Amino acid sequence: MAFTEGRHPSDAAPRTPVVNAAPPQARSRAADHVWAVTRIAIGWIFLWAFLDKAFGWGFATPADRAWIHGGSPTTGFLKGTSGHALGGFFGGLAGQAWVDWLFMIGLLGIGTALVLGAGMRIAAATGGVLLVFMWAAELPLATNPFLDEHLIYALVLAGLALVGAGDTLGIGRWWGDTQIVRRHRILK
Incomplete structure (x- = not known):
């Protein structure tokens, strides 16, 4: 029986197969x-809300209630x-010009x-x-004790920023290389 570097082959720790050798931060193109x-x-969704409220294209906002009118x-x-x-607080903000702007x-x-991106x-x-404020304005929720689409969208927004989602199909990589963004990383 041969010994390798002073160790018996049976002394070696058992090997487990590696299922995914990719580093944890690697993601697929898909x-x-x-x-x-x-x-x-x-x-x-955000842009459409702006456009419909600004111009009253008749989806959520009738033309006569458009911001431009x-x-x-x-x-x-x-x-x-x-x-x-929290209706008293949020209702008091309704229609104030600074809140609208x-x-x-x-x-x-x-x-x-x-x-x-x-x-x-x-x-x-x-x-x-913004989404958390909209969620808070509707408390208590009618269909769930605490969770609705506002919180889900807020979580997705955080995920988008964390994974650098602006780099694919967007100008995020270019934007991140600009001098101002390199100096002020919060702008990334």
Whole structure:
């Protein structure tokens, strides 16, 4: 019986087969594309909300209540929260010009960033905050004790930023290489 480097072959630890030798951070191109399409789809949800509220294209907002015709993009939702736990607070914000402007700039900025794939960290953070506020405005929820689509979208936004979803089918890689973003990583 032969010994190798002073050890008996039976002393060796048993080997277990390696199922996936790829490093944990490696993802397939298919996964990158799924994240990219998800990013673009959620970006479109934000952009569409902006466009419909701004121009009243008749889906959620009738033309006569469009923002460009003097309508308030926040009044309908926020006034509808009056019977909810935080309805007094959110109802008091309804129709205030600064709230309308902040909301609309948020929808446009978040949607544009997501569709383009640039500024994913800021888009995920601000989009998450907006969605959590919308979730809080509807508490208690009618169909679930605590979870609804607002929180799910907020989690997906965080995931999109964490996986760098703007690099596939977007300008995220180019954006990240710009001088201003290299100096201020929060802009990535």
